[in-house]
Each structure stands twice: as structure tokens, then as C-alpha cells.
Amino acid sequence: MSTDLAPSTATWVLEHLEPGERVTAVDSMAGGITAEVRRLTVADDQHAVRVLVLKSYTAPSAQEHAEEWIRREAEALTLLESDSIPTPLLAAADFAATQCAHPSLLITHLPGQPLYDDGIQTRIRCLAQLLVAIHSIPVKAGLRRYSTGSTAESAVVPPTADTDIWSAATRVIGRPPSRSQARLLHRDFQPGNVLFDTGPTGPAVSGVLDWAGICSGPADLDVAHCCTNLALLHGPLWGLRFAAEYTEAGGVLAAEWSDRRYWRVRSSLACSEELHQWVVPWRAAGRTDLSGPVIEDRLNTYLALTMNVDM
Incomplete structure (x- = not known):
């Protein structure tokens, strides 16, 4: 899985950051079968750091449904924002890849990881x-x-x-x-x-x-x-x-x-x-x-x- 962002995707991400922020690192994350998931480390001029997650539906098999999936997830995160269930916050969504290289979702990063052990x-x-x-x-x-x-x-x-x-x-x-x-x-x-x-x-x-x-x-x-x-x-x-x-x-x-x-x-x-x-x-x-x-x-x-x- 590539850690490089396509130029159009990188521009889109930058447009949805706070003034003075920039992406300082891009790392691959474990994802599903149809999407690439990347962790974006973001820093501002005062050296404050936060982390976002970019999910892009890159698999050819996902293109037919990607717009619908991203729209549903964006709506769900908005619906659950005021609830007690710990979910990411929605930062941006490009449902039909009108600005990104692929249909993409930008969300906040949550701590922790899935546990699959015994x-x-x-x-x-x-x-x-x-x-x-x-x-x-x-x-x-x-x-x-x-x-x-x-x-x-x-x-x-x-x-x-x-x-x-x-x-x-x-x-x-x-x-x-x-x-x-x-x-x-x-x-x-x-x-x-x-x-x-x-x-x-x-x-x-x-x-x-x-x-x-x-x-x-x-x-x-x-x-x-x-x-x-x-x-x-x-x-x-x-x-x-x-x-x-x-x-x-x-x-x-x-x-x-x-x-x-x-x-x-x-x-x-x-x-x-x-x-x-x-x-x-x-x-x-x-x-x-x-x-x-x-x-x-x-x-x-x-x-x-x-x-x-x-x-």
C-alpha cells in the first residue's frame, strides 16, 4: 500500500486543514479489502500536532458503491457526533472523487487498535x-x-x-x-x-x-x-x-x-x-x-x- 498521496488528494486534504497546518507524515494503516487507509500527521506553525485518517476507496471493485458508502459513513458520523458512542469526527468527504484521485473520507484519529488475540x-x-x-x-x-x-x-x-x-x-x-x-x-x-x-x-x-x-x-x-x-x-x-x-x-x-x-x-x-x-x-x-x-x-x-x- 502506497503512503504517497496523489497530488489532487493532497491538495484536497490541505484545503480542509486549519490555517497554518500542514501534513508532516503519511503512514499506511491496516484497512479493509477495498480501501486504502492512511494516518496523516498534521502540525501547525506552533508545532502543535494532531492526527487525521484518510480512507480512500481505490479498489476497482469498490468504485460502483464507493460514493454510497462514503455518504452513509459521513452521515452516520454526523448523527453519532453528539452520542456517547466513541466515533471519529468527520473532517471532510469527497463522495464522487470530484477533487480527489479516489472517493475519500477524512476523519479524526482515535487511540487504540483492534485486538484479535486470544x-x-x-x-x-x-x-x-x-x-x-x-x-x-x-x-x-x-x-x-x-x-x-x-x-x-x-x-x-x-x-x-x-x-x-x-x-x-x-x-x-x-x-x-x-x-x-x-x-x-x-x-x-x-x-x-x-x-x-x-x-x-x-x-x-x-x-x-x-x-x-x-x-x-x-x-x-x-x-x-x-x-x-x-x-x-x-x-x-x-x-x-x-x-x-x-x-x-x-x-x-x-x-x-x-x-x-x-x-x-x-x-x-x-x-x-x-x-x-x-x-x-x-x-x-x-x-x-x-x-x-x-x-x-x-x-x-x-x-x-x-x-x-x-x-
């Missing part, structure tokens, strides 16, 4: 409490309703899967979900989008990133997505554990197990479509133990548990 037992309650807080934010009028692109037909069955279980799973999502109360959803709530800053009492949440998917919908959708991520990162039982922690923290899921299972199965099948891409950032962050066979086995086991555990 210390999940000390953080899972923090994650659950954080998601309950997000779901407690009132849904703003006009907020788009959730959508799901995956279908039973689009699931990719791993070579080592129990085909009977996967066939049964596709039947589970063959019906529409029951109606439930609409909550404000992050839509990609998982460890990679939560920052932790380590203090004297241990890791504490310092920020929530990547709000491009913000929408309204059932709480189960966000919970199921995080469950699947935790099952792959730390093992299938941690996926089940997160749902329990969410309800213990005051979160409300669907009343019927069949509806809760619907969303967890749908999340697992959706994950199967991009399974090996999901773990790219995790491996880059040091989780080299997450080989292809490991994540396939974890997904198979988690799906089997979801299909058979009544909880």
Missing part, C-alpha cells in the same frame, strides 16, 4: 455492552432499512462440510424473517471495527469504526454477524457466548429461538461466500494460525452448533 474472555462483555448501547440509539427518520444480499443458493459449502447440515441450514433461511423492532444497526459490528486502548485496568473501548453500513433492522442481525466473526477468530463456542453476553448486558433478541437461529444461520451462510477474504485483515494483524482448513472447520462446527443447540 484475550477475548476479557473483552467479550465490553463488546456486548457496546453493541447494546448502539442498539439503544433512537432510529432517525429516513434511515435506510437493512438489506441482505446473500441467499440459500449463493452459499458456498466448504469441501469438508456435512452436506446434510448445510442443506438443512439453507432451508432455515428459505422463509422470510419474523418482524421485530427496528434498531439502529452498525451492520459490520465485529472485533476488527472496535478499537481498544490499554490502560491501568486493562483494555477499554476507545472507538467504533466503519459506519458505512448503518441502517435500521433487527438487533439479531448485528449480533449474528459478530457471533460468526468471533466463532472464526476464537472458536465456535465464543460465537454462542457472545449472544448470551448480549442478552445479559440488556440486549433484546427475537423471542423465538427459530428467529434467532434464522439470523445466525443466514450470517454463517453469507460468510461462506467470502470466507477466505474475511480473514485477510486478521492474518495481516498477526493471526497466521487462521489457515484455510482452520476457518472452514470453525465455520462448519459453528453452523452445526447453531442448527442443533436450543438456547
Whole structure:
């Protein structure tokens, strides 16, 4: 990933700095699959320093949706600015790359980093409490309703899967979900989008990133997505554990197990479509133990548990 800014992008950034400020350093940051993320160190004439983050959608595959993603994230950060959820502040946005080389978002930098190691037992309650807080934010009028692109037909069955279980799973999502109360959803709530800053009492949440998917919908959708991520990162039982922690923290899921299972199965099948891409950032962050066979086995086991555990 390049640390150099295209001339047009550098000019745009400069236009959105305070008078007397300049960019003194540009460093690559770990990002997603479709965007380049850079940390910009900014200093003024009095040697005061602050840090901004520039997210640019550079991948050809992202160009069709980049404008929409940036617009949603900019609107979300504006909406959440007065809320208690720690989110970056919006500095500027070039939705359609009218001034930058690529569609870009400029935001403030938050301390901390995502934690992918095996210390999940000390953080899972923090994650659950954080998601309950997000779901407690009132849904703003006009907020788009959730959508799901995956279908039973689009699931990719791993070579080592129990085909009977996967066939049964596709039947589970063959019906529409029951109606439930609409909550404000992050839509990609998982460890990679939560920052932790380590203090004297241990890791504490310092920020929530990547709000491009913000929408309204059932709480189960966000919970199921995080469950699947935790099952792959730390093992299938941690996926089940997160749902329990969410309800213990005051979160409300669907009343019927069949509806809760619907969303967890749908999340697992959706994950199967991009399974090996999901773990790219995790491996880059040091989780080299997450080989292809490991994540396939974890997904198979988690799906089997979801299909058979009544909880």
C-alpha cells in the first residue's frame, strides 16, 4: 500500500486543514479489502500536532458503491457526533472523487487498535455492552432499512462440510424473517471495527469504526454477524457466548429461538461466500494460525452448533 498521496488528494486534504497546518507524515494503516487507509500527521506553525485518517476507496471493485458508502459513513458520523458512542469526527468527504484521485473520507484519529488475540474472555462483555448501547440509539427518520444480499443458493459449502447440515441450514433461511423492532444497526459490528486502548485496568473501548453500513433492522442481525466473526477468530463456542453476553448486558433478541437461529444461520451462510477474504485483515494483524482448513472447520462446527443447540 502506497503512503504517497496523489497530488489532487493532497491538495484536497490541505484545503480542509486549519490555517497554518500542514501534513508532516503519511503512514499506511491496516484497512479493509477495498480501501486504502492512511494516518496523516498534521502540525501547525506552533508545532502543535494532531492526527487525521484518510480512507480512500481505490479498489476497482469498490468504485460502483464507493460514493454510497462514503455518504452513509459521513452521515452516520454526523448523527453519532453528539452520542456517547466513541466515533471519529468527520473532517471532510469527497463522495464522487470530484477533487480527489479516489472517493475519500477524512476523519479524526482515535487511540487504540483492534485486538484479535486470544484475550477475548476479557473483552467479550465490553463488546456486548457496546453493541447494546448502539442498539439503544433512537432510529432517525429516513434511515435506510437493512438489506441482505446473500441467499440459500449463493452459499458456498466448504469441501469438508456435512452436506446434510448445510442443506438443512439453507432451508432455515428459505422463509422470510419474523418482524421485530427496528434498531439502529452498525451492520459490520465485529472485533476488527472496535478499537481498544490499554490502560491501568486493562483494555477499554476507545472507538467504533466503519459506519458505512448503518441502517435500521433487527438487533439479531448485528449480533449474528459478530457471533460468526468471533466463532472464526476464537472458536465456535465464543460465537454462542457472545449472544448470551448480549442478552445479559440488556440486549433484546427475537423471542423465538427459530428467529434467532434464522439470523445466525443466514450470517454463517453469507460468510461462506467470502470466507477466505474475511480473514485477510486478521492474518495481516498477526493471526497466521487462521489457515484455510482452520476457518472452514470453525465455520462448519459453528453452523452445526447453531442448527442443533436450543438456547
